[in-house]
Amino acid sequence: MRIFIILLLIFFMCGSKPQKLEVKMKRKAFVSGQFYPSDKKELKETIENYLKKAEVLEIKEKIIGILVPHAGYPYSGGVAAYSYKAIKDKNINTIIMLGPSHQATFEGFALYGDGFWETPLGEVAIDEEVAKKLKSKCLLLKENKNAHNYEHSLEVQVPFLQTILKDFKIVPIMVLFPKYEECESLAKAISEVIKESKKNIIFLISSDLYHGYSYKECVETDKRTLNYIEKLSPKDFYNALLRGEVAACGGFPIVIGMLICKNLSEKPFVKVLKYTNSNEVMGVSSGYCVGYSSVIFTIPEDNRQPQKKEEFTLSLTEEEKKELLNIARQTLTSYLKERKIPDFKITSPKLKERYGVFVTLEKHGQLRGCIGYIEGIKPLYEGVIDNAINAALRDPRFLPVSYNELKDIKIEITILSPLKRIKDLKEIQVGKHGLFIKKGIYQGLLLPQVAVEYNWDRETFLKHTCLKAGLEEESYQDKDTEIYIFEGLIISE
Incomplete structure (x- = not known):
């Protein structure tokens, strides 16, 4: 009987598939x-x-x-x-x-x-x-x-x-x-x-x-x-x-x-x-x-890619507008005096969103510098910091702004909507739209307020934007010329 049991055990042990014992650490x-x-x-x-x-x-x-x-x-x-x-x-x-x-x-x-x-x-x-x-x-x-x-x-x-x-x-x-x-x-x-x-x-x-x-x-x-x-x-x-x-x-x-x-x-x-x-x-x-x-x-909760909008929906509170102007002013003061950029504590989510932005400097009513980003390559407040410095020191049309000039400098910030390419020139609304024109390696941009300041009509606005791009003034009519419109939120001191 003992032999039978032993043989039976050997049979089941040999005939059974060995089970892998997995021990988790x-x-x-x-x-x-x-x-x-x-x-x-x-x-x-x-x-x-x-x-x-x-x-x-x-x-x-x-x-x-x-x-x-x-x-x-x-x-x-x-x-x-x-x-x-x-x-x-x-x-x-x-x-x-x-x-x-x-x-x-x-x-x-x-x-x-x-x-x-x-x-x-x-x-x-x-x-x-x-x-x-x-x-x-x-x-x-x-x-x-x-x-x-x-x-x-x-x-x-x-x-x-x-x-x-x-x-x-x-x-x-x-x-x-x-x-x-x-x-x-x-x-x-x-x-x-x-x-x-x-x-x-x-x-x-x-x-x-x-x-x-x-x-x-x-x-x-x-x-x-x-x-x-x-x-x-x-x-x-x-x-x-x-x-x-x-x-x-x-x-x-x-x-x-x-x-x-x-x-x-x-x-x-x-x-x-x-x-x-x-x-x-x-x-x-x-x-x-x-x-x-x-x-x-x-x-963002749905994490959808941001869609380009035909209407510019960005709105800032008065406090947010003042904060952007303050960032530009403090940046110029610190950078022109000590070549240092201040640390800014930004709490508003809107100021961290990415938009194209231009900074314009005027002195006694005359342009003293204007440079910006056409598209939102950086958070808004960083774009203001960069272009305050660029407008003061890197606009090739003017000598660099000095620290002593700052008391006479007025700052204007223009936040751009996403660019929209157009085929029909009738879409351009003077007073609402800015223009960006591109042909080959040539490109130029004029902000919405420029046409208003000079009392231009649509055609004159187009011609001057072509000239800004280094093109002939009638180039906007050429088939290979790309024309874009955008809106701008303007903030001034």
């Missing part, structure tokens, strides 16, 4: 009890208390990413809560987490591509499907769990995510010192995965700001850093990091986040929800100081 919490409470109840109550105190207005745009600090909860937890409250209860399936490595060194980017992460609040699964797709699109992204094992920058974010979201997964990625092109490579892969996936995927950047022993320097440096982030110019921010002009331990993850925003939409937007530093949190004005901020990255 589980990353244990490393800084639990140090950076945040190790007791489940205390941890949950701590986070909920931070969230309750964070006051965040409704965000109408689609949030595609957040920036949060990673110090111990008593220092930065209250600040981090602002970004987390903004995405609380959103239907988010996966968070691609980008954090700086404070411990490990490695080449490329370090991925934790499968298994689970554990905190006192439970386990969170890795989104293995997204991780695999990212690895296939970015060869610099390599499986490297060891780089994550003793790192706190991403671990401290997980309990917050567990508190505000349900049924989500994560993809943790560590970043060290990548070249700009490497940042572009990873950002491109993440952007493509987000676009291609049916899941709602966002990115998370973990970063503190200034680290040092001066409270004053902390505030000044962090203001400069956040201004750079709001401009959403990743190459400029990357170079500023290398120069030491800005400070963020997660600076390179921030660059990657900026690039993702630019890849996903023509009209991304950055909003700083909260800023403070460790000295302010502790109620002291000296000693070691670290800056913390909560930032969200958004795009």
Whole structure:
């Protein structure tokens, strides 16, 4: 009987297909009890208390990413809560987490591509499907769990995510010192995965700001850093990091986040929800100081490409108009005196939208300079900064404006609607439209107010625009001449 049983067991063992036993790696919490409470109840109550105190207005745009600090909860937890409250209860399936490595060194980017992460609040699964797709699109992204094992920058974010979201997964990625092109490579892969996936995927950047022993320097440096982030110019921010002009331990993850925003939409937007530093949190004005901020990255909810409109619908409040004129005036004052461009804190979303813009300078009623961008290649306020300087110093028709002249200079800003090509000249309405004429390598533009000032009719307006382009005045009648109209919102001192 015993022999029969043994033979039967051998039969079933040999005849059965061996089952592969797959064991998933589980990353244990490393800084639990140090950076945040190790007791489940205390941890949950701590986070909920931070969230309750964070006051965040409704965000109408689609949030595609957040920036949060990673110090111990008593220092930065209250600040981090602002970004987390903004995405609380959103239907988010996966968070691609980008954090700086404070411990490990490695080449490329370090991925934790499968298994689970554990905190006192439970386990969170890795989104293995997204991780695999990212690895296939970015060869610099390599499986490297060891780089994550003793790192706190991403671990401290997980309990917050567990508190505000349900049924989500994560993809943790560590970043060290990548070249700009490497940042572009990873950002491109993440952007493509987000676009291609049916899941709602966002990115998370973990970063503190200034680290040092001066409270004053902390505030000044962090203001400069956040201004750079709001401009959403990743190459400029990357170079500023290398120069030491800005400070963020997660600076390179921030660059990657900026690039993702630019890849996903023509009209991304950055909003700083909260800023403070460790000295302010502790109620002291000296000693070691670290800056913390909560930032969200958004795009239009439907993310449709902006359509060119026949009617110019941009409207600015009186305060926004005054702000643009003030930006132009302060830029000229600072740049003509010290060759420095002031830092401007822009809060209005409209001033960050992209429009063509011209700056006109007049002195005693006479033109002193006028240069601009025909199309919206930069945010509006940046276009005003650039062209205030260009009109003062780079209009080839005039000598450069001097600092001593500024008291006599009047500033006018014209914001342009998108260009519209026309075939029928009757579409041109003098007093409403400006003209842009192009033929071969020749092109010229006249603003809407020019025809009004000189009391021109439509034909005269066309002729003068041709002359401005360096063409014969009748060239507007030629078949290969392109004629465009636009509207302008005029703001004057």
